[in-house]
Each structure stands twice: as C-alpha cells, then as structure tokens.
Amino acid sequence: MRKMFGILGAVLLACAMPVLALAGPMQVAVGVAPLEHFAKKIGGNLIQTTILVPAGADAHTYEPKPSQMRALSGAVLYLSTGLEFEEAWEPRLKGSNPKLLFVHTADGLKKLPMPEGHEDHGKPGSKLGSKADAKGAHGHDDEMDPHVWVSPANARQIAARIADAFAKADPVHAKVYAANLAAWQKDIDALDAQLKAVFAGIPADKRGFLVFHPAWGYFARDYGLIQTAIEFEGKEPSPRRMAAIVSQAKAKGAKAIFVQPQMSQRTAGAIAQAVGAKLIIADPLAPDWEANLLKVAKGFREALQ
Numbered sequence: 290m291r292k293m294f295g296i297l298g299a300v301l302l303a304c305a306m307p308v309l310a311l312a313g314p315m316q317v318a319v320g321v322a323p324l325e326h327f328a329k330k331i332g333g334n335l336i337q338t339t340i341l342v343p344a345g346a347d348a349h350t351y352e353p354k355p356s357q358m359r360a361l362s363g364a365v366l367y368l369s370t371g372l373e374f375e376e377a378w379e380p381r382l383k384g385s386n387p388k389l390l391f392v393h394t395a396d397g398l399k400k401l402p403m404p405e406g407h408e409d410h411g412k413p414g415s416k417l418g419s420k421a422d423a424k425g426a427h428g429h430d431d432e433m434d435p436h437v438w439v440s441p442a443n444a445r446q447i448a449a450r451i452a453d454a455f456a457k458a459d460p461v462h463a464k465v466y467a468a469n470l471a472a473w474q475k476d477i478d479a480l481d482a483q484l485k486a487v488f489a490g491i492p493a494d495k496r497g498f499l500v501f502h503p504a505w506g507y508f509a510r511d512y513g514l515i516q517t518a519i520e521f522e523g524k525e526p527s528p529r530r531m532a533a534i535v536s537q538a539k540a541k542g543a544k545a546i547f548v549q550p551q552m553s554q555r556t557a558g559a560i561a562q563a564v565g566a567k568l569i570i571a572d573p574l575a576p577d578w579e580a581n582l583l584k585v586a587k588g589f590r591e592a593l594q
C-alpha cells in the first residue's frame with residue numbers, strides 16, 4: 290500500500306511539477322496509427338500526437354501534405370518505423386523543423402527480408418532522391434520487411450525506444466514514462482500469451498495463410514505461421530502468377546484470403562472467387578492494436594491451411 294502511494298505520489302508530483310523545457314503537452318508526430326497507439330501508451334496525456342498516414346491510406350505510397358508539414362512545425366519528436374516514405378521524407382521534415390528529432394524506433398530489431406512479392410510499391414518521395422540515396426544516408430536496408438509493429442515481440446522493443454526518447458526529450462516526466470512502459474510491457478506479454486494460445490497445438494503442415502499484401506511476416510515468425518502473398522513486387526500479380534496462386538490455394542484447400550482495407554480488393558476478390566475462399570479484412574494499420582492483433586489471429590486460426 291505504501292509502495293502504491295509512493296508510485297502514485299511520484300506520478301502526481303511529476304504531473305504537478307512545472308515543465309521547464311516544454312509548454313503544454315509534448316508534440317509527437319508518428320507515421321502510422323499503431324505507432325500513435327504505442328506513443329499514447331507511454332506518453333498518456335503528457336503528449337499530443339500528430340499522425341501522418343490517415344485511416345484508409347496506403348502507408349507505402351503515402352506522401353505528406355503541405356498542411357501536415359505545417360502541423361509538424363511544433364513537434365519535437367517524430368517516431369519513425371522506417372517505412373519508405375519516412376526514410377524518404379526525413380530530410381525534408383527535419384529541414385522544415387530543425388528541432389524535430391527523428392526516433393528510429395525499429396533500429397536494433399531483428400529484421401526479416403522483404404517477403405517474396407513485396408517491393409517498394411510506388412516509391413514515395415522518389416522526387417527527393419534515389420533509393421540508393423535513402424539507403425546510403427541512414428544505412429537502412431530497403432529490402433527488409435517494414436511492417437515491424439505487427440509483432441508483440443517487436444512492440445516491446447519499440448515501446449522501450451519510445452519511452453527512452455520521451456524521457457530524453459522531457460526529463461521532468463522520465464519516471465512517468467518508465468512506469469507507463471513497464472505497465473504496457475506487461476500488457477504486451479499478456480497479449481503474447483493469448484496469441485500463443487490461439488495457435489497452440491496446430492500441426493506443422495497446417496500453419497499457412499494467404500494474404501494479398503505481405504504485412505504479417507513478423508507476426509508469422511512469432512507464432513510459427515507461414516505467410517504466402519499474392520502481390521508480387523508491390524504490384525497486382527500477372528495472369529500466370531494468378532493462375533499458379535489459384536491452383537496452389539485450391540490444392541491446399543484455402544478457406545480465406547486476407548486483405549487490408551487500404552488497398553484495392555478487386556484482384557484478391559477474383560482470386561478468392563476462383564478458389565472458393567472468403568475475403569477477410571486483416572488491417573495491419575488498425576489503431577486498436579491489441580484487440581486487432583487478437584482478432585486477426587483468430588481469423589488466421591480459422592483459415593490455416
């Protein structure tokens with residue numbers, strides 16, 4: 290009880306203390322909705338977030354609007370996951386706001402190679418420079434899977450990086466960020482246990498699922514699943530590839546094709562019809578991260594082939 294009071298007291302005290310460096314909540318910018326969720330878990334009401342990729346937009350081909358660039362002028366931190374547009378736009382965002390600190394939240398994660406069939410889509414920011422420039426400037430490997438946030442194991446590390454960046458930018462509230470991090474990591478562990486339970490006892494030859502866009506590679510890695518993608522090099526599959534996918538999916542008795550709401554479902558729908566499978570929405574960018582991963586997991590579980 291006394292300990293509880295101690296923690297509560299520290300939190301209250303920290304909140305009541307005058308903020309020396311920052312006036313009002315810390316302005317934090319993020320690219321995609323799951324990162325906003327992570328940021329709010331760590332920052333609570335000490336931060337205010339701006340999100341670049343709006344609901345329904347494709348995170349790969351996204352380009353920030355001038356109004357968003359202006360909205361970022363008050364931000365002190367940008368939480369990047371290393372998506373193509375974030376890498377490409379980093380110099381410009383920093384240029385328009387010199388006090389903006391880019392936090393590369395995915396650095397240090399064990400990256401998976403870009404899944405077969407995934408390429409850089411529309412090459413956002415290509416007007417700003419070549420792929421080689423983006424790569425050379427920061428040492429990021431464009432060929433790695435950028436959908437890092439769909440994995441609870443990755444989320445634990447991303448959360449720690451966010452808490453660290455918040456504490457450095459706003460040291461007055463460092464203890465609050467640390468306490469929020471500890472609490473949320475417990476929740477992530479609980480989610481991870483639930484997800485493991487969803488896939489417990491499934492035979493090794495029944496662990497495949499079929500997606501249009503390969504956003505679930507880290508999730509598949511964490512839970513021993515096999516992701517097969519329809520998309521090839523970020524584009525609609527050729528008729529030949531489509532035919533091959535249809536016959537393979539039929540042979541495996543595919544029950545569902547998972548699509549994300551941000552992308553056209555026309556081709557996926559045609560393939561699903563040819564296979565006799567359902568189209569199911571699995572959104573890697575959903576803001577309610579925990580509930581969404583659990584929902585997607587149950588969808589995969591029903592459809593494993």
Ligand SMILES: [Zn+2]
Pocket residue numbers: 349436502503504
């Ligand atoms: Zn993607």
